Amino acid sequence: MMPHVMEAMEEDFTVHRLWEAEDRDALLAEVGERVRAVGTSGNLGASAALMDALPNLEIVGCYGVGVDSIDLQHAAKRKVIVTNTPDVLNDDVANMAIALLLATSRRICVGDRYVRDGKWLKAAMPLTHSIRGKQLGILGLGRIGKDIAEKASAFGLELSYHGRRKQDDVSYRFFDNLVEMAENCDYLVAICPGGEATNNIVNRAVMDALGPEGVLINVARGTVVDEAELVLALQEGRLGGAGLDVFLEEPKVPEALFEMDQVVLQPHAASATVETRHAMGDLVVKNLRAHFAGQPVLTPVR
Numbered sequence: 001m002m003p004h005v006m007e008a009m010e011e012d013f014t015v016h017r018l019w020e021a022e023d024r025d026a027l028l029a030e031v032g033e034r035v036r037a038v039g040t041s042g043n044l045g046a047s048a049a050l051m052d053a054l055p056n057l058e059i060v061g062c063y064g065v066g067v068d069s070i071d072l073q074h075a076a077k078r079k080v081i082v083t084n085t086p087d088v089l090n091d092d093v094a095n096m097a098i099a100l101l102l103a104t105s106r107r108i109c110v111g112d113r114y115v116r117d118g119k120w121l122k123a124a125m126p127l128t129h130s131i132r133g134k135q136l137g138i139l140g141l142g143r144i145g146k147d148i149a150e151k152a153s154a155f156g157l158e159l160s161y162h163g164r165r166k167q168d169d170v171s172y173r174f175f176d177n178l179v180e181m182a183e184n185c186d187y188l189v190a191i192c193p194g195g196e197a198t199n200n201i202v203n204r205a206v207m208d209a210l211g212p213e214g215v216l217i218n219v220a221r222g223t224v225v226d227e228a229e230l231v232l233a234l235q236e237g238r239l240g241g242a243g244l245d246v247f248l249e250e251p252k253v254p255e256a257l258f259e260m261d262q263v264v265l266q267p268h269a270a271s272a273t274v275e276t277r278h279a280m281g282d283l284v285v286k287n288l289r290a291h292f293a294g295q296p297v298l299t300p301v302r
Contacts, residue, residue, distance in 0.1 A: 005281030045069025068194035088279035094147035096270035100243025132156035137185035140192030182209035194221030
């Protein structure tokens, strides 16, 4: 976590830096019974084994929204509170989704290289595509999904969504079948939670439904997209393009994607602004302080 977060934690707590330990098991054996809280990230999470190494654990504070790497069932069994950092990152994650949508449709990265490589001196760059009037499907209309929808509306996109259920408080078209929605979309943005329920939910059938002019934007989790099928679909021209902020085995990225001009890649950076990461870290600390002050935590997961 950011230095100011660690400093804030150290004001109130004795902090054991597990990631710096040469022998993590030895450190857990030494301090495990004294540990009452865990601070972690959405990527690293907290396994059942880690929780069981901490018999007096009371709370896991997650630096991020996604908690699919935290064993929530085991936490509930142990009566361990789990918190995350919703809302404070909505704006920047939604902005990244829109940025990737624009970067792929207007070929921003291609244009940058076109100028740098001197190609503009020889010929004009081929035309790109407008997004106004195009169909955007959102996979997961939660807090961030709704923010993406609001921002996309300002660009003149027509909106639809797929999720576990129809939401009565929104006017966007609902599809209970993801393939059917993809068939009706020019762009598909994935912003659903990770975990078993959404593993490879964007599969070959969905990509083929998007088609050779369609573009996939993923700002959710690498696990929600069948990455091998994505590479094939792009190589074979069955999918038109992709804007990807997340990957299956981060920071490893399929090298085949590196040579594809129709793909824009980011290093899981959607929430990675100074302002948002500060707010996320502050919320982790506020949750921990509230719990140990005997108050309700601010953002419980369950």
